[in-house]
Amino acid sequence: MPTPPESTKASLSYRVHARARERWPALTSVDVRFHGSFAYITGQLPDGTTQPLCRLRYGGYANQWGFAIYLASKDKYEDSFLPDGNPAGTAEEALDCACGLYLNDPTAWTTD
Template sequence: MTRRGGKIAVMPAIPASTKTSLAQRLFLHARQHWPQLIDVHVRYRGQFGYVEGELTGGERVPLMRLRYGGSAHRWGLAIHTPSTGGYEDAIWFTGSPQEALDLVCDLYVTNTDS
């Protein structure tokens, strides 16, 4: 929650239909563009969707946290940082979940065999 003019602004909750479509969109995009991933898992907490990729060997890798702002097509992004185990906001990013997945997979998934 954030304060604006002395009032607490309530962040929008992710609708059930958006949760379903988000998981489906990420899974289909991963299937088409990231063969290293056999599945994409999303769990939800408040306005956030936490995304993990499941590699062909079965290992699950935390990738990102998406922030819902009221649109199923534009999300905020925080990239998972393995060194801290947390998420770092990419304040410059707002885009589709598929664009966010491409960004983090470019960082983490393509380098899993090294």
């Protein structure tokens, strides 16, 4: 599997942070960390709790990432589908999907 170049990592981090500020005020911050071809996104809640949200898989394109949701019940990530039915999409779509679940906001799953 390809690993994202540094420019793609920086772009992804910027886009995730911007989307979190724009759409998810219940998060005080988000953390994006990279390991191989994966990017792991974790949110921080106002009480200091950290919540793993999702894992993105780089497939060679900066705007298209494979999506895996974090399953708290299993304490692991599981490949999943975004609300539009695709297993891959933008980082913003992935963040919205995961936050819709963990921040209890089903409006995140409606597509425009």
